Amino acid sequence: xxxxxxxxxxxxxxxxCVLALLRGGERYAGDVVVELGAxxxxxxxxxxxxxxxxxxxxxxxxxxxxxESPSGPARRYYRLTAxxxxxxxxxIEQWSPFRDAVDRVLSQEET
Numbered sequence: 001x002x003x004x005x006x007x008x009x010x011x012x013x014x015x016x017c018v019l020a021l022l023r024g025g026e027r028y029a030g031d032v033v034v035e036l037g038a039x040x041x042x043x044x045x046x047x048x049x050x051x052x053x054x055x056x057x058x059x060x061x062x063x064x065x066x067x068e069s070p071s072g073p074a075r076r077y078y079r080l081t082a083x084x085x086x087x088x089x090x091x092i093e094q095w096s097p098f099r100d101a102v103d104r105v106l107s108q109e110e111t
Contacts, residue, residue: 010042015056016095019056020088020091022078023080023085023088026079027078029046029053029078032078036049057078060081060083061083061084061087062084063081064077
């Protein structure tokens with residue numbers, strides 16, 4: 001049950017967390033996976049992240065460029081587009097009131 005609940009929570013927020021990480025500039029997908037895994041809650045495997053990045057690219061929220069790597073095959077780096085920046089800003093605007101409302105409900109004592 002806990003794993004399914006966590007999966008549901010991730011589904012609703014993971015794409016915005018990825019977009020938010022790209023606000024700081026261009027990133028390699030492997031670095032995004034490491035960053036998401038740092039807290040132990042937003043863990044995303046590369047198998048989850050690459051399809052998400054492909055969808056974000058198709059939707060015009062991120063762009064990508066393929067760069068040679070000194071240690072193996074070329075790597076694809078991702079960056080936010082103007083549309084992606086707008087999506088992150090809209091999410092941030094909605095997130096705080098949403099989070100606060102959930103926190104209020106969860107903090108109510110049982111009767």
